[in-house]
Amino acid sequence: MLAAAxxxxxxxxxxxxxxxxxxxxxxxxxxxxxxxxxxxxLLEALAAESFRDLVREARDAAANPDIxxxxxxxxxxxxxxQLTDPALAWVLASGDVEHADSRGLLAELxxxxxxxxxxARAEGxxxxxxxxxxxRRLTCGIRYAATSGGDAGPAALDRYLSILMRGIQPGxxx
Amino acid sequence: MLAAAxxxxxxxxxxxxxxxxxxxxxxxxxxxxxxxxxxxxLLEALAAESFRDLVREARDAAANPDIxxxxxxxxxxxxxxQLTDPALAWVLASGDVEHADSRGLLAELxxxxxxxxxxARAEGxxxxxxxxxxxRRLTCGIRYAATSGGDAGPAALDRYLSILMRGIQPGxxx
DNA sequence: ACCTGAACACCGTTCAAGT
DNA sequence: ACCTGAACACCGTTCAAGT
Numbered sequence: 001m002l003a004a005a006x007x008x009x010x011x012x013x014x015x016x017x018x019x020x021x022x023x024x025x026x027x028x029x030x031x032x033x034x035x036x037x038x039x040x041x042l043l044e045a046l047a048a049e050s051f052r053d054l055v056r057e058a059r060d061a062a063a064n065p066d067i068x069x070x071x072x073x074x075x076x077x078x079x080x081x082q083l084t085d086p087a088l089a090w091v092l093a094s095g096d097v098e099h100a101d102s103r104g105l106l107a108e109l110x111x112x113x114x115x116x117x118x119x120a121r122a123e124g125x126x127x128x129x130x131x132x133x134x135x136r137r138l139t140c141g142i143r144y145a146a147t148s149g150g151d152a153g154p155a156a157l158d159r160y161l162s163i164l165m166r167g168i169q170p171g172x173x174x
Numbered sequence: 175m176l177a178a179a180x181x182x183x184x185x186x187x188x189x190x191x192x193x194x195x196x197x198x199x200x201x202x203x204x205x206x207x208x209x210x211x212x213x214x215x216l217l218e219a220l221a222a223e224s225f226r227d228l229v230r231e232a233r234d235a236a237a238n239p240d241i242x243x244x245x246x247x248x249x250x251x252x253x254x255x256q257l258t259d260p261a262l263a264w265v266l267a268s269g270d271v272e273h274a275d276s277r278g279l280l281a282e283l284x285x286x287x288x289x290x291x292x293x294a295r296a297e298g299x300x301x302x303x304x305x306x307x308x309x310r311r312l313t314c315g316i317r318y319a320a321t322s323g324g325d326a327g328p329a330a331l332d333r334y335l336s337i338l339m340r341g342i343q344p345g346x347x348x
Numbered sequence: 349a350c351c352t353g354a355a356c357a358c359c360g361t362t363c364a365a366g367t
Numbered sequence: 368a369c370c371t372g373a374a375c376a377c378c379g380t381t382c383a384a385g386t
Binding site (some may be wrong): 093094095096126129130133135137138140142143144145146148149150152156157160162163164165166167168169171172 | 267268269270301303304307308311312314315316317318319320321322324326330333334336337338339340341342343345
């Protein structure tokens with residue numbers, strides 16, 4: 001069931017028609033709905049593994065004694081995981097997560113970012129007004145910029161990441 | 175017909191079901207399809223007016239003798255128009271424009287940006303590697319960051335715009 | 349020439365009926 | 368208890384039939 005859905009997502013299709021997935025999984029539509037109340041929950045279930053990996057990477061990044069490196073690591077990881085797993089990108093962008101597990105993962109990701117941001121702020125390594133939710137939204141935005149309406153390619157992605165990193169630096173003199 | 179579609183978009187619905195719009199416009203579905211070959215063309219037609227306004231603003235910005243102000247003006251305008259007209263945001267993000275008029279407008283917008291970027295580069299007012307298409311993608315990304323999954327509010331929008339502007343500045347020492 | 353809307357193929361979601 | 372799939376309400380798109 002999740003395998004059938006995963007096959008579709010990996011094939012670049014995020015639509016995930018419940019009827020079609022059910023048939024491919026050799027199961028009735030009703031069973032589908034008994035396990036996943038909505039398409040959103042199905043996507044969250046699909047993204048769960050990547051999400052757990054991301055949270056682990058985020059914790060590692062936050063533990064880095066070199067704060068600048070930690071911040072870069074956090075943002076890079078969030079961005080890369082979104083590009084690797086479109087389902088995760090969708091879940092992260094959608095703000096209101098439905099399943100308890102995903103909500104927990106999101107809360108932990110934001111808490112980790114909060115922690116890292118506090119340290120970075122204390123050292124003047126980041127603009128004072130950037131929040132964890134900003135990082136979530138901005139990485140989703142960069143992902144969107146790099147992929148929406150035709151892939152922009154890896155060079156462009158690096159460019160956007162670099163622009164974001166520079167953009168959140170504290171002002172030179174202001 | 176366009177009025178009926180506009181009413182829907184203004185009510186926050188970008189779905190624009192052809193059948194429903196046709197009925198609301200008091201017209202058969204076939205007529206709908208005779209005027210707009212696809213939903214995309216309908217959206218482009220809807221966005222045309224905002225698009226023309228944007229191109230005009232972009233030209234004004236590019237004509238500004240103060241290059242930094244011109245660059246800010248261009249980006250602000252592109253962002254604001256997208257927020258005002260979701261149809262325009264959709265068209266700008268979708269990359270491959272279908273209708274000749276929209277294609278012309280997009281080409282002109284990018285040419286104007288190219289012109290401004292060349293001047294800005296010459297004065298060292300911007301990173302050398304930023305292209306017009308980057309500006310298009312990045313403003314779409316910021317729009318996405320600020321609105322996707324619940325509106326982030328005007329303060330966040332200003333923050334993201336500021337981050338983008340700072341991010342495309344040339345490196346201090348690098 | 350232009351328009352209509354029935355018709356087909358789809359998809360989300362529910363729920364009576366089966367095991 | 369769990370599962371199935373027909374059934375309903377939709378939407379995109381086409382095209383024979385009307386004016």
